[in-house]
Amino acid sequence: MRSQSVLIVDDDLAGRAMLRISLKQAGFDVDSAGSAEEALRRLQERRYDWLLTDAKMEPMDGFELSRRAKTLYPGMRIIMTSALYNDRDILVAPIDRFVPKPIRFDSLLNAMRA
C-alpha cells in the first residue's frame, strides 16, 4: 500500500521539524513548508493526501491557505493546528479537523487513520 502523503506548513521551525520526524516515523510521506506561500508553490507541483497547517502565520495565514488549497484540490483533507484559536474562526474554516497545540500525536494519528 502506498504511504499517505502529507504537507506540513508551520512557520515555527522546531514545531515543523518535530512533526516532520514524527509523521515520517509513523510511515507518512512527508514534505514541509515554512510559510503559506511556500506551501502553495509546493501544491502547484503536486497533490498531497493531507495538508497539516498552522493557523497563525504571516503574511498569509492558515485559513487563507486552506481556502486556496481546497480550490486547487477539493478532495484534499486539511487539518489545522494552532496554539491559539477562536472557535468561530475554526467553525467556518474550510478544514476537516482542528488539532490544538500542544499536539497529542496519538490523537492526530487516529484522526489521520480514521
Added chain:
Amino acid sequence: MNKPHSAARKASSVERGAERTRSDPRFRWAAEAAPNALIMVGADGKISYVNGQAEKLFGYSRKELFGQTIELLVPKRVREHHIKYRQDYFQQPTTRAMGQGRELFGVRKDGAEIPVEIGLNSITTEDGTLVLASVIDITERKRLERKLAQTETLAMVGSMVAAVAHEIRNPLNSIVMAAKLLGAGDLSGEELDQVRTALTNESQRLNRTLEDFLQFARPRIPKKEPGDLNALIHEVLLAAKTDTAVAGRTVTKERLDPRLPRAAFDGDQMRQVLWNLIRNAFQAVEGKGRIEVRTEPHDGGVTIVVEDNGPGVPDDQRERIFAPFFTTKAKGTGLGLPICRSIVTAHGGEIRIDSGPNRGTRFSILLPL
C-alpha cells in the same frame, strides 16, 4: 446676606459694574440659555450672578448665592488654596481652563462633591474686572472614563492571555513531541540532532518568554556603571547578523562615533534593548534590506539610532507599538518594545520612533550621561 437696598448703598464700583452687566437683558438671555452653569465673581470673590443651570447644579437658589464668596462651592480641603488662586488670577485675568490638569470638584448644598470642568473668562467693565466661570458637570464623563479604563484593562488581560498561550504552547508543543520521539528509538543521527536541538532551544525560548513577562510585570532597577556603548552595540549587531534565521542578505552599517562619552548604563538591560531593536529591524527588512546603527554625542548625553528601510509602521500604529501585548507579528509576546521603553525610561532617557508607510523606521534612544 445683604438686603438689596443696603447692598446698593454699600456697592463698590465693581459691584455696580456687575449689576450693569447682568441687568443687560441680552446678557441675561444669553446666560440663561447657556447649557453650562455660569457664575460671576468679583475680585473680592463674592458671587454677583448665577444662571439657572448653576442653581440646578449646586442646589442653591440665586438668593442664597448672591453675596457669598465663591469658596462656598469649593470643597473645604481646597478652600484656602482656592482663595490664593483666585487672588492670583485677578492679578492677570485671562480666558483659560481652570486647574491646569488637576481634577476639580464642586460641592453642592447637600455636601455632595461633583467632578467639574471650569472655564474662566474675565470681563473688564469700566468699574473693574469680573470673572465669569463656566462650570460643566463631568460626572457622566468620569463614569464613562472609568468604564473605558476597565474595558481597556480587560482587553489587555485578554491580549496577555492570548500572548501567553501562544508563546508557551508553541515551544511546549515541540518539547512534548521531541520527548516522545526520544523514546521511539529508531531515529537517524540527523533526526536525533534535530530533536536534541529542539529540546534545548525551545526550553530556552520558554524561559526567555517567562523572563519577558516577569521583567514587564516587575521591572528591575538598573545597575548603572560607566561603560562603552559602542562596544556593546557592535557586539549585539554581530550576534544578530550571525542569526541566519533572520539575517538573510541584510546589509548592515555601523557608524559608531569614537568620541562618544562613557555613559552609565546597566549592561544586561541595554543589551536587551539593543537586541530587541536590532532584531526588530532585521525582521522588518525580511532579509533583504538595509540597517544602520549609529551613535552620536548630544548635549549632556548620547544618542543611539537604529534605522531600517523596511515597510515602516502605519500612522495609526506608531504609538500603539509601545503598548504591552500589541504586536504586528504573527509570533511574539508584544512585550519587546514596552520593555525597551521601560528600561530606557528607568535610565532617565527616552526612546522615540520616527516611521511611516514605505519610509522605513528609525528608533532613537537618548540617554543621559
